[in-house]
Amino acid sequence: MSDPTPHELYGELFIAVQMGGVCGDGKSFVDALPRSAPAAIRARFDAERSRPGFSLRDFVHAHFELPGHGAPAGPRLGIRDHIRALWPLLVREHRHPVEGDSLLALPQPYVVPGGRFRELYYWDSYFTMLGLMADGRRELAEAMLANFAHLIATYGFIPNSSRSYMLSRSQPPFCFKMVELLHADDPAAGFAQYLPALKAEHAFWMDGEDELAPGQAHRRVLRTADGALLNRYWDDRDSPREESWREDVETAEASGRPHAHVWRDLRAAAESGWDFSGRWCADPADIASIETTSLAPVDLNALLAGLEAAIALGAARSGDPATAQAFEARTARRRQLLQTRFWRAQDGDESGHLADLNWRHATDPRPLTAAALVPLYLGIATPPQADAMAEQVRRHLMGANGLLTTALATGQQWDAPNGWAPLQWMAAQGLARYGHASLARDIAERWCASVHRVYLATGRLLEKYDVAEDRAGGGGEYETQDGFGWTNGVFVAFQDGLLQA
Known part of the structure; x- marks a missing residue:
């Protein structure tokens, strides 16, 4: 199936617009709708660009419909009522795209994150769905899962988002967690129902595994020097x-x-x-x-262990013992690698911590990050490792208003002092799973209280927060966005779960 990207459609026009910063945010142009056929627009550009007085900005505005910001607005309500009012404002449907539209057609409605994020995103959606389920919008959560199953059936994997220019990559594999969420009473039944999709997603991540020699990598799969199979x-x-x-x-x-x-x-x-x-x-x-x-990420490999375990359960329920046994073995191997290869003890670090693995240079020390709590979230860490990670959180990752993403202050948005909804959720759930309920509750309370205070001050629910101060998070390539799907979802899920009176 061909879904040409804006660069493929517009060539030198695309490069001129993006390199010239004509639209400010580069995402605005790739999300724009052409007012006529892309080939005709390209031909007009080629004919007009060398004429005296040609304005690229005027040309773009004449030939494209640029997206609006679409910031949710409305009367100031209590935060829970505000979130309930936001859900329908964040719903989109897109079944019949026009020629040149980068937005992919999907069969069901879906929730977008908000702001400049005007399309369906993969891993965001799981955390959004937590809130949909808590607020009684199960039908919409089911529609989103149906869209992801459609994407797997159409493309063989779930892309980063439902845009043509993101069809070359995926995102953290949370589809099995979506299935589990919607089949909480009997997850194995859900895994059996979605077994073809889950197996197809696993095959996407493992493509090329059979041809790898030690020390080699192909696409998303790698073998370490001693032959261990991991992903990147x-x-x-x-x-x-x-x-x-x-x-x-x-x-x-x-x-x-x-x-x-x-x-x-x-x-x-x-x-x-x-x-x-x-x-x-x-x-x-x-x-x-x-x-x-060059890195085998600790969170990705933990999620793939979870996917492999889900496939094993679904296959067993479907009456396919051979597949169940094969994926049970895969799960066991990956769990063992996570507990050993991803464990780091450094000078001055008495307890050690889980971290990414540099598969090209195994001795390379990798920093402590909140990603190291994903093995706790999925029940993969050993109890002593979980205890050590709890101490690492207390010492290095606990901000005044929630969990720090890393202890690194780089100016990048996925570093200190920012805290993000999905990381608060996975950390709190993971720590509680291993008996650290007080620390888990502390993370949830601090983050939710900060979200609430920022909402009272601004009327906005944000993509990320500065967990050292009560304010919007910063850094990165664009302004902090509001909406915001996963913040809404995690806030609601904490309020109705871990923080319920």
Whole structure:
């Protein structure tokens, strides 16, 4: 199936617009709707561009309908009532795209995050669905899962978002958690129902595993020097991201490295959802040193262990013992690797911590990040490891208003002092799972209280928060967005769960 990207459709016009910053935010142009056929627009550009007085800005506004910001607005309500009022404002349907539209057709309605994020996103949606379920909007959560199953059936995987320019990468694999959420009374039945989709997603992440020799990698799968099979983030393109073209060109030019390598690593970090963080960089303070594809991320490999366990349960329920046994073995192998290869004890660090693995240089010490709590969230860490991680959180990741993303202050949005809804949720759930209920509740209370205070001050629910201060999070490539799907979902789920009186 062909879904051409804006760069493929508009060529030199696209590059001129993005490098010239004509639309301000580069995502505005790639989300714009053409007012006529793309080929005709391109021909007009070629004919007019060299004429005296030609204005690229005027040309773009004449030939494209640029998206609005779409910031949710309304009367000031109590925060729970405000969230309930926001859900219908964040719902979109897109069944019949026009030629040149980068938005992919989907069969069911869905919730978008908000602000500049006008499409369906993969991992965001799980945390949004937590709130939909808590607020009695099960039908909408089911529609979103149906859309993800449709994307797997259509493309063989779930893309980063429902945009043509994001069809070369995925995001953290949360589909099995969505199935589990919607089948909480009998998860195995849900896994059996969605078994073809779950197996297809697993095959996407494991593509090329059978051909790998030790020390080699192919797309998203790698073998360490001693033959251990693990996964990494990747992107099938090695060009600048179309939504951030100028930024990526400038980063590559500052790197002193082959530009295609830098662009691949930037794109791979976008697949992680953590775009960007010092976590991915050889020098955390220098984004041009990014090396995402050299890392086996602790959170990705924990999620894939969860996916493998879900497939085993679904296959067993479906009467397929051979598949069940094969995936039970995969799960056991990956769990053992997570408990051993991803454990780091450093000088001056008595307890140690879970961390990403540099599969090219196994001795490379990786920083402590909130991603290390995903193995607790999924029940993979050993009890002593969970106890050690709880102490690491208390000492290094606890902010005044919630969990820090990392202890690194780099200016990137997935670093200190920012805190993000999905990380608060996974950390609190994971710590509570291992008996650290007081710490889990403390994270939830601090974060929810800050979200509430910022809402009272601004009337907005935000994408990210500064958990050192009561204010919006900052850093990164764009202004903090409001809406906001996963913040709404996690806030509601905490209020109705861990923090319920």
